[in-house]
Amino acid sequence: MIKVPQSRQGGFLISKIHKLSQQIFNQKLSLNNLKIHPGQGRILFVLWNEDNIPIKKLVEKTGLPKSTLTSILDRLEKEGQILRESSSLDKRETIIKLTEKNKKLHPIYEKISQEMTDLFYTGFKEKEIQDFEQFLIRLLSNLQKKY
Numbered sequence: 001m002i003k004v005p006q007s008r009q010g011g012f013l014i015s016k017i018h019k020l021s022q023q024i025f026n027q028k029l030s031l032n033n034l035k036i037h038p039g040q041g042r043i044l045f046v047l048w049n050e051d052n053i054p055i056k057k058l059v060e061k062t063g064l065p066k067s068t069l070t071s072i073l074d075r076l077e078k079e080g081q082i083l084r085e086s087s088s089l090d091k092r093e094t095i096i097k098l099t100e101k102n103k104k105l106h107p108i109y110e111k112i113s114q115e116m117t118d119l120f121y122t123g124f125k126e127k128e129i130q131d132f133e134q135f136l137i138r139l140l141s142n143l144q145k146k147y
Helices: 010-031 040-049 055-062 066-078 100-120 126-146
Strands: 082-086 094-098
Touching (some): 010 100, 040 055, 040 066, 040 094, 040 100, 055 066, 055 094
Antiparallel strands (some): 082 094
8 A cells, every 4th residue: 555645734724824813913903993904014014113214125125026015005105104205315216104193003003913922822932932933934935045
């Protein structure tokens, strides 16, 4: 009898975790009267960590294609969450910065993000968390080498 090797489930499990965590995250946002559409969270996360950055740098940090990023920025600008300004050093370069309206949302978003982190790591020891995140970094690196 031929023994069929057990299939690895890592990618499948990561996909399920992503989908379920997104549903829980969106529910928490809704309960706090926050509306952040798909893709916006990645952009806002980057801007909350480093405001006033060129679009080129935002593309690098989010991993979003420039065309996708531009359409999401259009929506964020329409909602009054970001501003686009020409760079004082190079007028061809556009700088993205957060508005005061958006900065007021940041503490709520941070609270929800912390709740999600706590949920993710419930029952994990610190060493397990560190190892797990190192494995994820290696997985991401493997994929980035192919892309």
